[in-house]
Amino acid sequence: MVKKHSFSKTDRLLNPKEFSRTIKNGKRFTTVNYTVYVLENSLCRHRLGLAVSARVANGPGRVRLKRLLREFFRLNRDKLSSASIVPSGKDSDTQEEQRTADIVISARRSAGTDKGPKRLFEVEKELLGLFKPGLI
RNA sequence: GGAGGUUGCCAGGCGGCCGCUUUGGGUAUUUAUUUACCCGCAGAGGAAAGUCCGGACACCACAGAGCAGGGAGGUCGCUAACGGCGACCGGGGGCGACCCCAGGGAUAGGACCACAGAAAAGAGACCGCCUGCGCUUUUUGCCUUCGGGUUCUGAAGCGCGGGUAAGGGUGAAAUGGCGGGGUAAGAGCCCACCAGCCUGCCGGGUGACCGGCAGGGCUAGGCAACCCCCUCCCGAUGCAAAGCCGAAUAGGUUCCGUUUUAAGGGUUGCUCGCCCUUGUUCUUCUCCAGGGAAGGCGGCGAAACGGGUAGGCUGCUUGAGCGUACUGGCAACGGUACGCCUAGAUGAAUGGUCGCCGCUUCGCAACCGCGAAGUUACAGGAUCCGGCUUACGGCAGCCUCCAGCA
């Protein structure tokens, strides 16, 4: 049996090529604290990449931000439904199979300041609001 | 109670659930220690930081010595080593507890010391003071034949010399201070005392140095975080070091097969073709004047080999290690015995959430207690150690000064 909420290396973007491809060709969404890039893949699983620049915060701050974002991805992966990733409202709703994507979440400057998240529910509040309107 | 000084310690704890990394075992799976799951063990710091020093380790270079270059700098010790640490000496700061010092040499030599000032470093010089000579003026004398005269006396000025370093608005810094004698004027020129320097001797200390006695002559500015001298130390590069394995594509070498003129330019929308240039106008044999055969060159295809890229593995964590007891030493630190194993990640692991306890603040209360909020500062290993420096929250012990009460 496969654990429901596991998060191993196969669920991550691991080399610079994958990152730059997603950022260059993917669709982009922005919120107050993050910029999210999404690109469809054919792997039957979502993959996550995190980009937190040294300008955002110091060492512990960056690591904590990544941990929060990773935790968000791990616990809410099933809620990131396939349809949310479809670029526009084309008539492709006949497909039944799950569509998956590579997702890069890049932290913006404000994430390191007081506006940034301190608890997990703050991240969920901001990013789930982003993915659900994508259903349309 | 307030203000300080110094030394040491902590970096919230426990549990449930969901996850991450290493590793041991098990089950399943696989060509493969490949992947998945289950159980267990372990999982950031005092600064992990800055990369400022010192080592270990790796590789390259290297006979020895010297030069160049870089660094250290009171003494004695500790240490693998150090620019670190300890004790002591000397100097400085503070009422004090205590703190700070790149703290060798300025008679080995060179450079520099702006402005101001007479002068800024071996030199005596400007003003001044004193004095000799000459001249001029003048005064008092003196002489007088009463018109005057001027060797001589005093004063002033000018010129040419001599003596002197007392004094001279300066300056960061000016050749010691005060008193007396002395002199034409002055001067350590002489004397007493004080301060400093040098030399010798005696005593104490491993030593830096300290104390005492005697003598000397006033010659003696600062600056070596300027060059320099003296003593001591240093080969270079750094885990992206270094070693091993090694895909695809292109290229290299060898070999086999096959094919047989090659390169560049022009013409054209493009291809073929044609034309031009360069090179081969390859060697041998044969028939014959153009071909054929073999070899060479070149092209194509296949195989092998080596270099080597992406990538992977090793290096990679047991170490100048930690704890306890005894012990040597004022201490830094060392010795002996016993016990322990304590991160190895790589788009980079230690998290999330809930509960309880602890702590802080606020409110109610003002004895117990109840409620709310927060759980904080600096900050995340990247080959590993020893230091230094910087950032920063809290607690405790000891000590100093001030104030108040008894």
Place this chain on the structure above:
RNA sequence: GGCGGCGUACCCAAGUGGUUAAGGGAGCAGUCUGCAAAACUGCCAUUCAGCGGUUCGAAUCCGCUCGCCGCCU
């Protein structure tokens, strides 16, 4: 991770122990002009990234910190 370099006005910068820290551009004010441009004149650094030390004296020499940039792949 390791190894180097640089910080002077809003911008580019000279200055390598000694009066009040050159110069150019931009900006501001003025002269000129009907108005502009150009030209000319004037102003603009209480201190050289910050702190400490050496020195009579530091942008300059020394040490520490902060910030920025580059190289090794």
